[in-house]
Amino acid sequence: MNSLIPLIGMTLGQLQQVAAECGMPRFAAKQMCRWLYEKRATDISQMTDLSKPAREKLAKRYTIGIEAPLSQAVSADGTIKYLFRGCGGRAVEAVYIPDGERATLCVSSQAGCRMGCTFCMTGRYGYQGDLTTHQIMNQVLAIPQSLSLTNIVFMGMGEPLDNLDAVMQAIEILTAPWGLAWSPKRITVSSIGKMPQLQTLLSQTKVHIAISLHSPLTSQRAEIMPVERAFPIKKVLETLRQYDFSHQRRLSVEYIMWKDVNDSPRFAQSLARLLDGLECRVNLIRYHSSGLDTGEPQCSDTETMEYFRDRLNQLGITATIRTSRGEDIAAACGMLAGKPDNTDSKEQNI
Known part of the structure; x- marks a missing residue:
């Protein structure tokens, strides 16, 4: 070694x-x-x-420490999923998403995750360890498209705020004049709302924030996202209201939609009430089935999602439907799981 x-x-x-x-x-x-x-x-x-x-x-x-990806998988829509050496015996994944002049890289911060969200493939495999700042930055610097990247999103494997020190150091390197000298507006950090780490991120950086909400009902959110018991979303939103999201910094609310679970007009009304007065955008996300559980919920149909979006907009909450990318290579939202380091990949070796 x-x-x-x-x-x-x-x-x-x-x-x-x-x-x-x-x-x-x-x-x-x-x-x-x-x-x-x-x-x-x-x-x-x-x-x-x-x-x-x-x-x-x-x-x-x-x-120097540049480590090439172990393998890659290319989607029909141009999305590329890269597999990197991780930790705890599990590799991690980063996803490159080209979209016109925009080129986004979704990076991982942990091998696995300990948040236990029931709908996420990463969490189903448990937590194997935190990535180092080297491993996080290597995802950015080692891919062939590194120099053409326009945006970084910490939305890959793991809860970024559960590995705050390494993520903060990576953000420093990305934004410092001696580093990559990026504007923080090119970086988004996604979180389930882990406190007080969220307050540290908000106070010490100017990156965009994305909060995974997925249900406006306390009891239902606690069932699918155990973090609700420790850090209730209402208290998380109270904290977010203390910061300015009207100019340089943007706040997004992530909302996965499940058929007959959280997609009725009642849920739109409850969500709008919960977010009332908060400067944010709601991203409605299609649920991507793992195929491992025959009893898992199904994604809401397009008509229902469009109605839900339109209803939120009518209630004064800006909402859009996020385009799903890379589903055919298990690279879409909630599908990243990495692979055991000693397991042969069916992906294209590099």
């Missing part, structure tokens, strides 16, 4: 420590940042503005 420490995923401050350890001047950290995040070096030998002795010393303990 490679014992070298990856540089990808390190902040400027951490690289300053590396520079000091290797006897380099403090400014060498910014030089390393340029090679890692701007010039996209793949080997320490390419860092030619560092002295040769410094590069040799650096290479004895460190490596």
Whole structure:
């Protein structure tokens, strides 16, 4: 096993420590940042503005750390799902979604998930561990389309706020002038509403927020999302109301629709009441069946979803139906599950 420490995923401050350890001047950290995040070096030998002795010393303990995907699967709609080395014996997935001039990457923050949402494939396989900042950033930097990405969404495997330190460090690298220098408006973090981590994210970053709601009824939400018992959605929304979502930052509410479960006019009315006065957009999402449980609910039909959308708009809540992407390769919302590291993939090896 490679014992070298990856540089990808390190902040400027951490690289300053590396520079000091290797006897380099403090400014060498910014030089390393340029090679890692701007010039996209793949080997320490390419860092030619560092002295040769410094590069040799650096290479004895460190490596760039770019790890290519293990495999990929390509959807008929152009979506590509990449499989990466994870942790705890389970690989993780990232999904590239091209859409005109927009190119979005959905990244994972954990191998598995411990939130236990009944409708999510990731949660069904349990929790195997947190990804490091290196593993998160590697998903962004290692895919062939890395340089053309316009947006990042933390909506892959895992609850991002359950691995807050690594996610916050990744956001710092994505947005810092010494990193990728992205606007935070290009980044969205999705959460079930884990507190107080949500408050930390809101206070310390300007990224967009997406909250998984899925039912406006407390008892029903608690059945499908156990987190409701610990962090009731009403209290989560109270917290969100303390922040400004009218200008630079956007708030989305995610709502999966199930036939005869949460798609009636009564639910539209309850949802509108719950969100009244909150500047947000509701994304109505088609339910994607796992095929593993014959008793699982079915997705609402298109006519019902369109009525639900229109009713929310009539009630003053902006709502849209999210286009489903990558369902044929199990890359759509709620379908990411990774694979055991020792299991052969039917996907195309890279």
